[in-house]
Amino acid sequence: MAPVAIARALNMGLRKALESDPKVIIMGEDVGKLGGVFRVTDGLQKDFGEDRVMDTPLAESGIIGTAIGLAMRGYRPICEIQFDGFVFPAYDQIVSQVAKLHYRSQGLVPIPMVIRIPFGGGIGAVEHHSESPEALFAHVAGLKVVACSNAADAYTMIQQAVISNDPIIFFEPKRRYWEKAELDVDTPLTQAVPLHAARVVRPGRHLTLLAYGPMVKTCLDAAKVAADEGHELEVVDVRSLSPIDWPTITDSVRHTGRCVVVHEAQKFLGMGAELAARITELCFYELQAPVLRVGGYPIPYPPSRLEEHFLPDLDRVLDTVDRSLSF
Amino acid sequence: MTADHGALTSERDLVQLLTPEGERLEHPDYPLEISQAELRSLYRDLALVRRFDTEATALQRQGELGIWASLLGQEAAQIGSGRALLPGDMAFPTYREHGVAWCRGIGPENLLQLFRGVNFGGWDPKEHNFALYTIVIGAQTLHATGYAMGMQRDGSEDAVIAYFGDGASSEGDVNEAFIFAASYNAPVVFFLQNNQWAISVPEERQSRIPLFRRAHGFGFPGVRVDGNDVLACLAVTRKALQYAREGQGPFLVEAFTYRMGAHTTSDDPTRYRLASELENWKLRDPIERVKAYLSRNGLADAAFYESIEAEGAELAARVRTACLTMPEPKPSFIFEQVYAGGSPLVDEERAAFDEYMAGYESAEVGH
Numbered sequence: 250m251a252p253v254a255i256a257r258a259l260n261m262g263l264r265k266a267l268e269s270d271p272k273v274i275i276m277g278e279d280v281g282k283l284g285g286v287f288r289v290t291d292g293l294q295k296d297f298g299e300d301r302v303m304d305t306p307l308a309e310s311g312i313i314g315t316a317i318g319l320a321m322r323g324y325r326p327i328c329e330i331q332f333d334g335f336v337f338p339a340y341d342q343i344v345s346q347v348a349k350l351h352y353r354s355q356g357l358v359p360i361p362m363v364i365r366i367p368f369g370g371g372i373g374a375v376e377h378h379s380e381s382p383e384a385l386f387a388h389v390a391g392l393k394v395v396a397c398s399n400a401a402d403a404y405t406m407i408q409q410a411v412i413s414n415d416p417i418i419f420f421e422p423k424r425r426y427w428e429k430a431e432l433d434v435d436t437p438l439t440q441a442v443p444l445h446a447a448r449v450v451r452p453g454r455h456l457t458l459l460a461y462g463p464m465v466k467t468c469l470d471a472a473k474v475a476a477d478e479g480h481e482l483e484v485v486d487v488r489s490l491s492p493i494d495w496p497t498i499t500d501s502v503r504h505t506g507r508c509v510v511v512h513e514a515q516k517f518l519g520m521g522a523e524l525a526a527r528i529t530e531l532c533f534y535e536l537q538a539p540v541l542r543v544g545g546y547p548i549p550y551p552p553s554r555l556e557e558h559f560l561p562d563l564d565r566v567l568d569t570v571d572r573s574l575s576f
Numbered sequence: 577m578t579a580d581h582g583a584l585t586s587e588r589d590l591v592q593l594l595t596p597e598g599e600r601l602e603h604p605d606y607p608l609e610i611s612q613a614e615l616r617s618l619y620r621d622l623a624l625v626r627r628f629d630t631e632a633t634a635l636q637r638q639g640e641l642g643i644w645a646s647l648l649g650q651e652a653a654q655i656g657s658g659r660a661l662l663p664g665d666m667a668f669p670t671y672r673e674h675g676v677a678w679c680r681g682i683g684p685e686n687l688l689q690l691f692r693g694v695n696f697g698g699w700d701p702k703e704h705n706f707a708l709y710t711i712v713i714g715a716q717t718l719h720a721t722g723y724a725m726g727m728q729r730d731g732s733e734d735a736v737i738a739y740f741g742d743g744a745s746s747e748g749d750v751n752e753a754f755i756f757a758a759s760y761n762a763p764v765v766f767f768l769q770n771n772q773w774a775i776s777v778p779e780e781r782q783s784r785i786p787l788f789r790r791a792h793g794f795g796f797p798g799v800r801v802d803g804n805d806v807l808a809c810l811a812v813t814r815k816a817l818q819y820a821r822e823g824q825g826p827f828l829v830e831a832f833t834y835r836m837g838a839h840t841t842s843d844d845p846t847r848y849r850l851a852s853e854l855e856n857w858k859l860r861d862p863i864e865r866v867k868a869y870l871s872r873n874g875l876a877d878a879a880f881y882e883s884i885e886a887e888g889a890e891l892a893a894r895v896r897t898a899c900l901t902m903p904e905p906k907p908s909f910i911f912e913q914v915y916a917g918g919s920p921l922v923d924e925e926r927a928a929f930d931e932y933m934a935g936y937e938s939a940e941v942g943h
Contacts, residue, residue: 300729306759311718311752318722321707322730342749345712346719353696354708356913390914390922414916492921 252429258400259289259365259421261432262407263327267297270325273411276303276312277329277365286331287367287426309339313364317346320360325411332423333368334377340385347416348391363410367423368396369463369513371560373553380550381514383462386418387491387523394490395444396420398465400430402448402488409444417444420490422463447494449501453483456507456573459498459524461487464511464561471566480574490520498524499531506537507573511561516544538576543569589786589800590832593807596860598868606811612875618806619870620884621655622863625675627888628684631895632674632691636841640899641691645672649804649836652862653769655679656809657737657831660817664705664734666727668720671709672769673739680706684891685898694905714740714747717766721753724762724820735820736764737813743774745790746782754794754826763820765813766791766828769803771835776848791828803833804862834860907933 253261266273275290281304284291294302305312309330316326330336336343343364350358370379387394393415397403403421410417433441442448450465451472458468465486472482485501487493502508508528510521525540543561551559593601593608629647636644647654654675661667667676674687682699689698690709701707710716720738727734744750745768757764770787772779783790791798797819801812809831816827834857838845845854870876911926 306752306755308752308755310749311756314715314718314749314752315722315725315756318719318724319726320722321701321719322723322726324726324729338748341712342715342718346710346715349696350708351916352912352914354701354913355695355697356916357697357700357702358708359916361916393915393919492919495920 250432250434253400253404253432254427254429255397255400255403255422256287256289256426258404258430258432259407260291260293261434262404263290263293264296266327266408266411267293267301270411272323273325273327274301274303274319275327275329276305276316278305278307278312278331280304280329285329287423289365289421290329309335309337310342313339313342313347316362317342317350317360320362321358325361327363327365327411330364330366332378333366333380333382336364336366336382343386343392343418344389348389351415352391359414360416361414362416363407363419364416365407365419365421367426368420369422369424370550370553370556371424371463373556375553376550379553379556381512381545383418383420383490384514384519387520392416392418392491393445394418394420395488396422396462396490397488398422398425398460398462398486400428401432402486404432404434405438405441406444406488408438409441412438413444420462425463425466428466445489445492445494447488447497448486449483449497450486451482451484453481454505455481456483456509456570457498457501457505458482458484458509458511458566458570459487460484460511461490461520462512464513467561467563467566468511471563471570474563474567475570480570482570487520487524493524493527495527495531499528502528502532503535506535507576508536508540509543509566509569509573510540511543511566513545513560515547516542517547519544538573541569541573589788590802591799591808591812592802592805593811594805594865594869596804596865598865598872600869603808603811606808606815608807608811610807615866615870616876616880618655618659618810619863619866619876620887621659621675621678622651622806622866623884624888624891625655625678625684626651626863627892628678628895629674631892632688633837633841635688635896635899636691641688641841642693643840643842644691645840646837647672647674649834649857649862650769650771651675652806653803653809653831653833656806657767657813657829660810660813661737662734662817664732665817666705666707666720666723666734666736668707668716668723668736668738669709670713670716670739670741670744671711673709676739677706680704682706685895688895688899689902692899692902694902714744714750714753716740717744717750717753718756720764721757721762724757724764725760727763728760733821734763735817736762737767737817738764739767739769741768741774742770742772742779742782742787743777745787754791754796754828757826758795761823761825763823764826765816765820766826767813768828768830769833770830771833773835773839773845773849775839775843776845786830788828788830796826796828798828798830800830800832803831804860804865806862806866833862
């Protein structure tokens with residue numbers, strides 16, 4: 250099979266999910282005829298009908314709130330939020346309802362829902378189209394949060410998210426939507442890497458780079474460059490931001506003794522803060538250097554002509570790697 | 577504002593089948609045939625939920641409940657609409673729909689669990705077709721709409737009823753629920769209990785027009801009913817549900833009523849409204865008018881009222897005992913059912929918590 254782009258892999262995964270369970274429905278703005286602004290749902294309404302792939306009114310709280318009702322009725326809604334910055338009108342329904350209903354009802358009201366959010370910057374977009382709000386969701390008990398970084402994972406993880414009985418916030422790396430990889434369409438979901446597992450995507454022995462979503466590729470590129478200088482960096486794709494796969498992460502850090510966390514979101518109280526705190530606690534005696542972070546600055550996402558200064562890139566990652574190695 | 581109100585609404589707009597004096601009226605759009613037994617049973621429901629509510633307020637005053645949201649004054653709106661529901665219909669309440677819960681067969685003592693703070697529920701929503709109480713204002717109207725969209729997909733002949741209030745009508749979620757319900761023609765009845773007060777803020781701060789008229793702008797019917805008239809609430813809700821069942825889409829019922837008590841036991845209405853207003857509404861009491869009608873027409877005698885009173889006393893005693901003997905949840909209960917599929921983080925912290933608690937227990941044993 251020819252390599253497939255992330256957007257296409259998600260489309261194929263969604264198609265499989267719709268085929269596998271008649272209760273699966275897709276809802277969101279422009280997901281029908283248009284196929285989504287990134288074409289992730291392209292052709293699905295044509296093949297599955299308007300009742301299963303629904304263009305909704307333009308109201309994010311309405312999308313999530315009605316999806317809750319559909320989930321209560323036994324459906325498995327997959328909601329698309331068009332851009333990261335547009336999720337906040339639905340934040341109340343997500344935090345106060347989606348996340349809590351299973352707990353409030355002592356398990357009587359599960360909310361098996363997927364909320365897909367294209368996230369991150371680097372596409373030259375206007376404001377509110379380039380944000381990385383993942384920590385705001387990972388902080389909420391009752392939600393599970395994942396981020397895919399490549400087409401193979403996108404294809405598998407979206408299907409795993411749909412069959413999960415917990416609500417999943419599914420972050421998609423929008424600037425990588427068109428990057429291609431080989432898919433594994435033969436391994437049954439039950440035998441695939443579990444949804445909430447991290448994965449070593451490049452082995453190394455001198456330092457662990459932890460990343461997820463769009464920054465995994467940046468870290469892989471950095472590891473290639475570092476290899477030329479004799480530094481073997483291990484890259485771990487965190488994949489699941491809540492819960493976090495601590496065994497895989499700590500195994501890597503114990504082995505390398507150094508760790509740098511990379512994400513686009515601002516460092517302050519970002520995922521890196523939790524990763525660094527916990528790794529320090531669990532791997533204190535194996536660490537050769539403090540866990541360092543590369544991330545966005547404590548500012549709103551800047552105008553696009555300046556975004557390259559905000560986003561972690563190869564040089565900033567390598568610079569921080571050097572700082573860690575110099576301890 | 578008062579003048580505008582007068583121009584936009586009139587007596588004609590208010591559906592009433594039983595006057596405050598207990599006089600039976602007919603309405604061309606809402607005919608209601610009702611037997612003596614049904615009338616007596618409506619009176620029983622009204623009287624018993626009020627008695628239960630009084631007991632719950634007392635339990636809060638005695639420190640047994642953290643808070644209580646009284647339904648005093650809204651009995652007719654809740655019993656009338658609740659009795660209009662068929663078993664397959666699904667109801668989405670706020671946190672004050674104790675009368676509707678009663679109609680759905682939920683033991684009143686179960687309602688106290690949330691307010692005592694032992695859990696967030698107290699009943700199985702699927703068993704009773706009555707969702708858990710929702711405290712975030714208006715959020716449940718979207719759940720109701722989505723649930724109705726699910727019924728539509730299932731080819732069901734049931735309908736959904738969403739409860740909310742005059743304050744909630746200002747929430748974005750309620751307006752989005754109206755839009756989604758209209759857009760998909762969902763079988764949902766929006767039942768707005770306009771009790772005149774959103775805690776301390778009067779209805780005129782929420783709307784320049786009578787609330788039932790909002791529906792017209794969203795493209796579906798809206799009707800204002802005398803919310804203190806159990807017969808009118810029953811007839812109008814029944815018709816609205818039938819309209820939804822027939823595939824005609826959403827319907828807004830505004831039950832014009834009055835919150836005779838405080839917003840909750842933490843509130844003090846003397847700070848923001850006149851006692852005379854309450855006195856005025858007491859003349860329109862939802863229970864007294866049923867009693868007047870029953871008595872005047874020889875449909876009930878003193879023995880009947882005495883039997884209901886005795887039943888009320890028994891109910892109150894049962895509820896009180898249930899409240900006082902409610903088991904305290906175990907500390908580790910806080911970790912239960914956070915996720916359907918579990919979470920290693922919750923498991924880990926729960927294990928640490930158990931160990932920490934066990935340390936105290938063994939210390940006590942040692943002591």
